[in-house]
Structure formats: structure tokens, C-alpha cells
Amino acid sequence: MADKLWLRVITPSSLVVDEEVDEVLAPGELGEFGILPGHVPFITLLAPGELIYRKDGTEKRFILLGGILEVKDDKVKVLTEFVEDPSSIDPAVARKELEAVMEELKGFGGSSKELKELTRKLKLAQIRAGIG
Structure with missing residues (x-):
């Protein structure tokens, strides 16, 4: 081994x-x-x-x-x-990106394919903001 x-x-x-x-x-x-x-x-x-x-x-x-x-x-x-690389992430920018995706989700009315992509964006934003 x-x-x-x-x-x-x-x-x-x-x-x-x-x-x-x-x-x-x-x-x-x-x-x-x-x-x-x-x-x-x-x-x-x-x-x-x-x-x-x-x-x-x-x-x-x-x-x-x-x-x-x-x-x-x-x-x-x-x-x-x-x-x-997480060391390249600005925490303030990451939080703003997360807030923007959450706002986009609030008014969502698209297709299931669009929802899947938006959910993927949300998960990435959560990880980048350190809460995923």
C-alpha cells in the first residue's frame, strides 16, 4: 500500500x-x-x-x-x-452576492431549469459567504 x-x-x-x-x-x-x-x-x-x-x-x-x-x-x-481559492474571497462582497441571490429567489417565477441554476448560485453564494 x-x-x-x-x-x-x-x-x-x-x-x-x-x-x-x-x-x-x-x-x-x-x-x-x-x-x-x-x-x-x-x-x-x-x-x-x-x-x-x-x-x-x-x-x-x-x-x-x-x-x-x-x-x-x-x-x-x-x-x-x-x-x-477561498483566500481570494472578499467577505463583504460575498455577503452582498448572497443577499442579491436571495432577493432574486424571492421574486422567482421561472422554469424548473432556471430554479435549479438559481439554487446552484445560492449554494455557491452561501459557501463563499462562509455559511454553506
């Missing part, structure tokens, strides 16, 4: 992470889960939330807006449309 994992986080436009790590914590559809070296192979959907990885005693966090995660042979691959 290996003592490290190889993590790749990929968006349609870039390879965000491509490095050896000790542990990965991910936001699953049924709750957060952890991956350590030797984990059994699996594929799962990711919920919007924080992807956390630990390496040599340090921790790195990213905000994801869902995606797919695959574990196989001590390699963890995350495919997602959106990744953001």
Missing part, C-alpha cells in the same frame, strides 16, 4: 492541482468524506462545498461547485466546472 495519494483537480480550462498529497476530504452528495492511501476504487458525485487536501502537515482548501470524483490506484481525480 502506498503512503501517498496523487490528486488531480481539473476544470474545463485548466489543471488546478496535480500533486502528491496525504489525504483528501471532499463534499459528497450524502456528506463529506475522506480518502486516504489504499482507499478502494470508486466514483461519486460531488456536492457544492470545500475540497480539502493535506500534504506534509499543511492544508489547502478550494471551493467547488459540484463535480465528479474518481479514486483508483491511489490516484484521486476531481472533474469540476468551477474551482475557487
